[in-house]
Structures are given as structure tokens and as C-alpha cells.
Amino acid sequence: MSEPLRIGVPSKGRLAELATELLVDAGLKFRRQNRDLFARVKPSFGLEQPIDVTFLRTDDIPVLCAEGAIDLGITGSDLVAEAGVDEPAPDRPAIVTQLKLGLGGCRLAVCVPESSPVVSATDLKGDRIATSFPNVTRRYLNQSGVTGHIVELTGSVEVMIALGIADAIVDLVETGSTLAANKLRILDTIGTYETVLVQNPATKHEALCAQIVRRCEGVVIARGYSLLEYNVPEEQLAAAEKITPGFSSPTVNRLEQPGWYAVRAMVKRGDVIGAMERLEELGAQAILEIEIKNCRL
Numbered sequence: 001m002s003e004p005l006r007i008g009v010p011s012k013g014r015l016a017e018l019a020t021e022l023l024v025d026a027g028l029k030f031r032r033q034n035r036d037l038f039a040r041v042k043p044s045f046g047l048e049q050p051i052d053v054t055f056l057r058t059d060d061i062p063v064l065c066a067e068g069a070i071d072l073g074i075t076g077s078d079l080v081a082e083a084g085v086d087e088p089a090p091d092r093p094a095i096v097t098q099l100k101l102g103l104g105g106c107r108l109a110v111c112v113p114e115s116s117p118v119v120s121a122t123d124l125k126g127d128r129i130a131t132s133f134p135n136v137t138r139r140y141l142n143q144s145g146v147t148g149h150i151v152e153l154t155g156s157v158e159v160m161i162a163l164g165i166a167d168a169i170v171d172l173v174e175t176g177s178t179l180a181a182n183k184l185r186i187l188d189t190i191g192t193y194e195t196v197l198v199q200n201p202a203t204k205h206e207a208l209c210a211q212i213v214r215r216c217e218g219v220v221i222a223r224g225y226s227l228l229e230y231n232v233p234e235e236q237l238a239a240a241e242k243i244t245p246g247f248s249s250p251t252v253n254r255l256e257q258p259g260w261y262a263v264r265a266m267v268k269r270g271d272v273i274g275a276m277e278r279l280e281e282l283g284a285q286a287i288l289e290i291e292i293k294n295c296r297l
């Protein structure tokens with residue numbers, strides 16, 4: 001039998017459940033037993049070839065994908081940047097980001113104490129900067145012409161200034177509550193990141209990778225949209241279509257009742273309630289939001 005395609009997903013941490021849920025919603029049936037390091041995907045209609053899901057550390061997934069140990073992987077784009085595998089190296093190609101999952105959004109920020117007089121990163125010359133992202137930090141310092149000393153750590157970075165071993169930190173910020181709790185403020189943002197599906201371009205399973213990527217894409221788009229259905233009088237149809245232009249265009253059908261139309265359109269999840277209010281103001285009726293579980297567009 002041919003070698004299985006391997007998909008690397010985080011074994012623990014905040015991305016573990018999200019990654020597994022995405023693959024399950026994309027129709028990959030597997031179950032992790034206890035703390036097993038891999039699970040075989042059960043063959044199903046249209047997906048009969050052998051596939052293994054391997055459970056790995058989130059921060060190892062970029063390099064394991066670049067080295068070809070896994071064909072596809074789910075991880076943070078910050079970790080891809082830190083591993084430097086989004087750039088080609090003499091002995092391996094750059095990994096390809098096939099899909100942004102619209103989850104796990106965060107940014108890497110240079111932070112200093114709230115009370116610090118420092119106004120720009122260039123003021124950090126010679127300072128000690130604690131981070132678990134030494135490579136991204138080094139690139140940023142070089143680009144900004146700053147010669148800081150990097151103190152490399154694997155966690156609890158925000159406490160390092162209070163411990164007296166750093167003057168500034170570079171760490172991930174999502175809500176900002178960890179910074180606030182540690183009385184720190186953002187001096188500069190190095191980059192914004194999210195969870196991504198990455199692929200080794202030299203995979204031996206190109207067609208199967210493309211099929212899995214396409215399945216995941218269907219789920220990601222479906223999660224971002226709802227279907228809005230409503231009835232609208234003819235004189236308001238054009239205005240209603242402007243509110244719900246759809247993914248490519250709305251579907252419009254004449255109703256039995258003269259002068260009325262039924263409209264169906266995909267609307268971004270975050271815009272649904274606002275669109276419903278505006279449609280109601282226009283005189284639309286029977287406005288329904290319908291959840292899309294999956295799609296191909």
C-alpha cells in the first residue's frame with residue numbers, strides 16, 4: 001500500500017480543538033485514542049486513500065512540514081514566520097500557506113512598561129528584549145536599525161520586566177489583558193497572524209492535498225457566511241440587492257403574490273443582523289438567517 005498522506009495538527013494548546021474540528025467538518029473521520037501520536041482517517045466516500053493525522057507541538061509543525069515529515073499542517077502563521085520556513089532554503093523549498101482559517105488571530109508586539117518614557121523602537125538601542133520569538137524579533141530589530149540584546153524564553157514573557165531581566169518584551173497579544181495585568185503597553189506591532197493550513201510543495205500526494213485543502217476551504221467560507229432569505233416588494237428589490245449583494249450575486253425568484261420577489265443571498269456572519277434591520281426598514285418580510293454548514297463556490 002502507498003505511504004499515507006500525513007496531516008500535522010496541534011496535540012494540545014488553544015489551536016488543538018480548532019484544528020481537529022476543521023478536519024472533522026471537512027469530512028475526515030478520525031479519533032485520537034488517549035494520547036496517541038497519530039490517528040488513521042477512516043476511508044469514506046470520495047476519500048479512500050490512506051491519511052494519517054499526527055498530533056504534534058504547534059511550534060514544531062512549520063519545520064516538520066518544510067522537512068517533508070508531514071504533507072499538510074495546521075499551525076499559527078507567527079510560528080511559520082519564526083521558523084523561517086516561509087522562505088526557501090538551499091536544502092528545502094518554502095512551505096505554502098494554502099488557507100487562512102479565520103481563527104486564532106493575534107499580533108506580535110514590542111511592549112514596554114506603561115511608565116516607560118520610550119516612544120519608539122529606535123529608543124531601545126542596547127536594551128534587553130525578552131521573547132519566545134527570537135528570529136522574528138531579530139529581523140525586526142535589524143530592519144529598525146536597533147541593536148538590542150535578545151533574551152530567549154519559552155513562556156511567561158510578560159513577567160520578565162518585573163523580574164528585572166529585560167527592559168522590553170516581544171510577545172503575542174490578542175485581547176491585551178495579559179499586558180494590562182502586567183502594566184505594559186504596546187510600542188510597536190511587528191506583524192499580525194492567524195491560524196493557517198500549510199503544505200509542503202514537494203509532497204508526493206499533490207492531488208489528495210488539493211482535495212483536502214478544497215474541503216477545508218468549503219468549511220472556512222461556510223463558517224464566515226450565513227444565507228439570508230426574504231421576500232421583498234418589486235419597487236424595493238434593487239435597494240435590497242444592494243444590502244445583500246451575495247457572494248457573486250443574489251438568487252431572485254418571482255413569488256406567487258404579484259409584485260413580490262423572494263431573494264436568497266450569502267451574507268458575512270458579522271453583517272447579518274445589520275442587514276436584517278435594513279431589509280426590514282425597506283419593507284422586506286419573512287427574513288430568515290440560515291446557517292451554511294459547507295459550501296463549494
Ligand SMILES: Nc1ncnc2c1ncn2[C@@H]1O[C@H](COP(=O)(O)OP(=O)(O)OP(=O)(O)O)[C@@H](O)[C@H]1O
Pocket residue numbers: 010012013014015016057058059075076077078079104105106155172173174175193194195
Ligand atoms: N492570545 C494568544 N496567545 C498566544 N497564542 C495565540 C493567541 N491567540 C492565538 N494564538 C495562536 O496560538 C498559537 C499558540 O498555540 P499553542 O499550541 O502554543 O497554544 P497555547 O495555548 O499557547 O499552548 P501552551 O500552553 O503550550 O503555550 C500561537 O502561535 C498563535 O498562532
Ligand SMILES: O=P(O)(O)OC[C@H]1O[C@H](OP(=O)(O)OP(=O)(O)O)[C@H](O)[C@@H]1O
Pocket residue numbers: 155156157158171172173174175176177178179
Ligand atoms: O492578549 P491576551 O488575550 O492576554 O493574550 C496574550 C497572552 O496569551 C498567551 O499566553 P498563553 O496563555 O499561551 O500562556 P503561555 O505564556 O504559558 O504560553 C501569550 O503568550 C500572551 O501571554
Ligand SMILES: [Mg+2]
Pocket residue numbers: none
Ligand atoms: Mg502559549
